[in-house]
Amino acid sequence: MTKKQMRQQEEGIKALLLLVGGASYWYTKSIETTIVIVGVLIALIIVYTIIQAIQRKERLRKSGIEIIDKMDGIHFEHYLKELFLTQGYKVNVTKASGDYGADLILKNDNDKIVVQAKRYSKNVGIKAVQEISGAKTYYDGTEAWVVTNSYFTKAAKELASKLGVKLFDRDELIALILKMNPNATSIHNTPVKKAQG
Structure with missing residues (x-):
């Protein structure tokens, strides 16, 4: 709340x-x-x-959100990959550097969704919205999303609304996790691939 x-x-x-x-x-x-x-x-x-x-x-x-709060950024990206796979998307994690603002590319039917993952302890600002908007163009995406374990600033919400960027905050992430596994008792029950490198 x-x-x-x-x-x-x-x-x-x-x-x-x-x-x-x-x-x-x-x-x-x-x-x-x-x-x-x-x-x-x-x-x-x-x-x-x-x-x-x-x-x-x-x-x-x-x-299991408290465990997500302790993940590093790469681990969070791979966790989201597994989460979106359970929702029927084909998922690719972009390379760690030179990703043009996108961490994941989701494909489902004719949709190509460009996602930026923000594992933050503070609110996510407009920079993430700007970056994913540019990445959507670069990757020829149909949609752009920013997913965080935190919340978004007012400015980020306003800009996202203008640019058509979908924002998934902490509450929406929790809802998605519980949708994936309503009987979850720990995030450790969810398969998460370790980041390579």
Whole structure:
């Protein structure tokens, strides 16, 4: 959950508490009853929040994303190769240097998708979007994607929208991993070829 989403959720909870508290007092004319009703609502919100946190942690654990966070860039590229192979794509990993901004080339029917893999600990900026857009032209691609274990800056999202570049952030990567293997308990269950060299 992003900081913006967390702020929106907090504002929604505050508004709900004020609404329920106001309505309760207006209806019952009793401070004690209002305090009990608001207290019960707060307890339910806390329980719901704890359940949501447990579910998020379980989803992350099942996806193995914490192991991806420790991979080097080459290992991440080869992991993505295996991931996209399970989705029916023919996949080629480009050479490590002189790749013109593309790390993977995916082929499926008439599509040729040029992919840049960004295993980052910070948000991915516009440079990745610029590079993959150029690589799409160089490789005569039909689509351009940037896949990361992190998130994208606002500027990267805006530029990607203008250039028609598809962005796969951390949440979408987790969803793809779980789609590949919904019963996953560890990324080690997924075949990953070691980078050569």
